[in-house]
Amino acid sequence: MAKHYLAVMVGGALGSLARYGVSAWIAADPWQVLGINWLGCFLLGFLNARAARTGMPEWVRVGLGTGVLGGFTTFSTFSVGAVNLLHADRYAEMALYVAASLAGGVLLAWAGLALGRRGGGAEPAREVTS
Numbered sequence: 001m002a003k004h005y006l007a008v009m010v011g012g013a014l015g016s017l018a019r020y021g022v023s024a025w026i027a028a029d030p031w032q033v034l035g036i037n038w039l040g041c042f043l044l045g046f047l048n049a050r051a052a053r054t055g056m057p058e059w060v061r062v063g064l065g066t067g068v069l070g071g072f073t074t075f076s077t078f079s080v081g082a083v084n085l086l087h088a089d090r091y092a093e094m095a096l097y098v099a100a101s102l103a104g105g106v107l108l109a110w111a112g113l114a115l116g117r118r119g120g121g122a123e124p125a126r127e128v129t130s
Helices: 002-025 028-054 058-073 077-086 091-116
Strands: none
Touching: 002 028, 002 058, 028 058, 028 077, 028 091, 077 091
């Protein structure tokens, strides 16, 4: 069990550093966060499907999913970005941003699962975890 906690801790640090690196490289705004969250949704779907097929150790899956991808994506930043657009009276842009975040996130998580299910190994479980 300690291995799981360590994997999440190290993974979270790596994911947060990756998100910070992207923010430093590309101007931080709500749309950059959207891209990060979309990528994270796809990668989490893919990870879960591959983990089920390959027999990936639980501590590795948790370290990558909850740790790395949990640190990389950020719902709180998404929410603050939406509120900032609201406060700036950019209502249509806020609505588009929220809708794109949710629809794109679900679509890309599905795409990641579908792609991850390709190949050999056991059929993955239907439930997706973070």
